[in-house]
Amino acid sequence: xxxxxxxxxxxxxxxxxxxxMGLEIGIPAAFLAIFxxxxxxxGDENFFTPTMLVPGIxxxxxxxxxxxxxxxxxxxxxxxxxxxxxxxxxxxRDFILSYSLPYIPLVILQIAVCFGIGAVLGLxxxxxxxxAFLILLIMGIGCVELGMILGLLFTANQVSGVGSAxxxxxxxxxxxxxxxxxxxxxxxxxxxxLPFAHAISGARAVMAYGAGFSGIAADFYWVLGYxxxxxxxxxxxxxxxxxE
Amino acid sequence: xSYATNSNCFAIQTFGLSRKFGDLIAVNNINLSIKEGELFSxxxxxxxxxxxxxxxxxxxxxxxxxxxxxxxxxxxxxPMAVKQIIDISPQETAIAEHLNAWENLRLIGGIRGxxxxxxxxxxENLLEMVGLTKRAKEQVRKxxxxxxxxxxxxxxxxxxxxxxxLDEPTLGLDPQSRRxxxxxxxxxxxxxxxxxxxxxxxxxxxxxxxIAIIDEGKIAALGTxxxxxxxxxxxxxxxxxxxxxxxxxxxxxxxIYPEVKAIEDGVEIRAKELSFYExxxxxxxRGVAIQSTSxxxxxxxxxxxxxxxxxxxx
Numbered sequence: 001x002x003x004x005x006x007x008x009x010x011x012x013x014x015x016x017x018x019x020x021m022g023l024e025i026g027i028p029a030a031f032l033a034i035f036x037x038x039x040x041x042x043g044d045e046n047f048f049t050p051t052m053l054v055p056g057i058x059x060x061x062x063x064x065x066x067x068x069x070x071x072x073x074x075x076x077x078x079x080x081x082x083x084x085x086x087x088x089x090x091x092x093r094d095f096i097l098s099y100s101l102p103y104i105p106l107v108i109l110q111i112a113v114c115f116g117i118g119a120v121l122g123l124x125x126x127x128x129x130x131x132a133f134l135i136l137l138i139m140g141i142g143c144v145e146l147g148m149i150l151g152l153l154f155t156a157n158q159v160s161g162v163g164s165a166x167x168x169x170x171x172x173x174x175x176x177x178x179x180x181x182x183x184x185x186x187x188x189x190x191x192x193x194l195p196f197a198h199a200i201s202g203a204r205a206v207m208a209y210g211a212g213f214s215g216i217a218a219d220f221y222w223v224l225g226y227x228x229x230x231x232x233x234x235x236x237x238x239x240x241x242x243x244e
Numbered sequence: 245x246s247y248a249t250n251s252n253c254f255a256i257q258t259f260g261l262s263r264k265f266g267d268l269i270a271v272n273n274i275n276l277s278i279k280e281g282e283l284f285s286x287x288x289x290x291x292x293x294x295x296x297x298x299x300x301x302x303x304x305x306x307x308x309x310x311x312x313x314x315x316x317x318x319x320x321x322x323p324m325a326v327k328q329i330i331d332i333s334p335q336e337t338a339i340a341e342h343l344n345a346w347e348n349l350r351l352i353g354g355i356r357g358x359x360x361x362x363x364x365x366x367x368e369n370l371l372e373m374v375g376l377t378k379r380a381k382e383q384v385r386k387x388x389x390x391x392x393x394x395x396x397x398x399x400x401x402x403x404x405x406x407x408x409x410l411d412e413p414t415l416g417l418d419p420q421s422r423r424x425x426x427x428x429x430x431x432x433x434x435x436x437x438x439x440x441x442x443x444x445x446x447x448x449x450x451x452x453x454x455i456a457i458i459d460e461g462k463i464a465a466l467g468t469x470x471x472x473x474x475x476x477x478x479x480x481x482x483x484x485x486x487x488x489x490x491x492x493x494x495x496x497x498x499x500i501y502p503e504v505k506a507i508e509d510g511v512e513i514r515a516k517e518l519s520f521y522e523x524x525x526x527x528x529x530r531g532v533a534i535q536s537t538s539x540x541x542x543x544x545x546x547x548x549x550x551x552x553x554x555x556x557x558x
Contacts, residue, residue: 012347
């Protein structure tokens with residue numbers, strides 16, 4: 001468990017950056033409040049309700065987390081510290097775990113903030129809250145692993161640009177603001193091939209319709225599968241990129 | 245290809261170690277044998293291949309051909325075993341800026357598998373050794389360049405590696421900080437095998453048991469500082485201090501003595517046989533006012549210039 005010491009360092013680095021931390025928590029909270037207010041103003045009682053918004057906003061927040069984690073890894077890659085650490089007897093998976101684990105408390109905090117604000121605004125939880133929490137947690141971890149891939153492929157400066165594109169794509173293809181089924185066509189097919197819409201629809205099914213695990217199993221495994229793939233791809237890229 | 249190793253005597257051995265980047269040969273067929281407990285210096289200008297060689301020995305870069313062993317462990321075949329027994333203080337200041345000195349040492353000790361009590365004990369000693377005990381709980385981003393270097397060396401020592409790589413440990417430091425680092429390195433002499441890269445002649449001269457002069461990826465000469473200087477024992481070095489020393493005058497001098505180096509207010513001339521009168525006859529007609537001449541012992545700088553045809557800081 002040598003990698004835990006590096007995970008602790010990364011955790012400290014993350015928590016000693018209060019502005020980024022504040023944004024990570026503040027962005028989903030602000031979006032949730034804004035879209036709830038928008039829904040009330042529009043008189044919408046179907047989509048812009050806390051129950052429907054919370055899963056989408058949580059996933060939207062995770063994509064920002066991808067950028068955050070990508071920048072930290074990319075910055076370390078560009079600096080000398082990671083070179084020094086690479087001379088230690090750690091394996092590529094240890095490094096990816098070290099850079100991923102510190103974000104899990106942040107993922108949990110993001111979901112908790114979304115659920116908490118949602119509850120204040122009138123969120124209804126018809127199914128098992130733990131199950132909704134779990135699928136969102138796995139998606140959050142998947143987004144952190146996606147951040148590892150981006151951090152290994154791009155420089156810290158490039159990540160900002162690439163990140164904006166990914167945030168827009170996830171917003172469009174994840175069914176965060178608009179139900180993908182309503183759009184249909186290519187958007188629906190591409191969105192369904194990705195994990196984001198599955199995490200959102202799975203959590204919505206639990207929260208709004210009281211679905212159990214069997215009702216969301218396909219969504220659950222789709223999200224889990226992507227998370228595993230992102231992790232394995234991160235390990236592969238680390239091995240390939242970090243020893244020239 | 246298999247290579248004979250003799251880990252009983254040598255801590256580091258390289259066998260035709262080479263690395264290419266596209267068409268550029270950064271390290272070209274290096275063969276070195278560094279004894280246990282030896283402080284060995286790779287001396288060469290920027291871009292000579294020193295850092296590339298160290299990165300290969302630390303398993304951060306794969307050789308294009310050849311290999312090396314560290315305490316008998318092959319860098320190509322068993323990099324994890326090599327990583328168990330080495331540590332490095334890289335050229336850039338490789339520290340976690342948001343952590344304090346104490347936490348930086350704990351990080352390195354932890355990832356190298358040391359128990360917390362052991363890390364604490366060693367960190368206390370190392371912080372004392374590098375004079376950072378009083379600043380141990382400050383975030384290191386507030387440290388000066390010299391303090392960061394000292395911490396970097398302490399970090400490389402926390403796991404008590406058998407083989408230590410110091411890549412340009414005093415690069416960019418002021419003379420006082422450099423002297424301080426030298427003292428710390430001198431304390432380690434004989435206790436560890438140290439491979440130190442530098443482009444400071446005086447650093448290699450003051451610290452190293454043996455020096456390999458590296459230029460354009462190749463080893464140009466190898467020996468103790470004394471042996472390298474003695475290799476020029478049949479050479480004379482004359483320092484000529486003069487006024488109005490023009491480029492034209494220096495070029496004329498080079499036609500007689502090819503190894504002429506411009507220095508402040510004069511030139512240094514190296515040759516097996518120097519003629520004072522010949523030098524005066526060459527310079528005076530060109531309006532040069534000779535103020536003084538003196539003979540000096542060949543330095544490592546002279547050795548480097550003689551071997552490579554260029555100055556170390558070029």
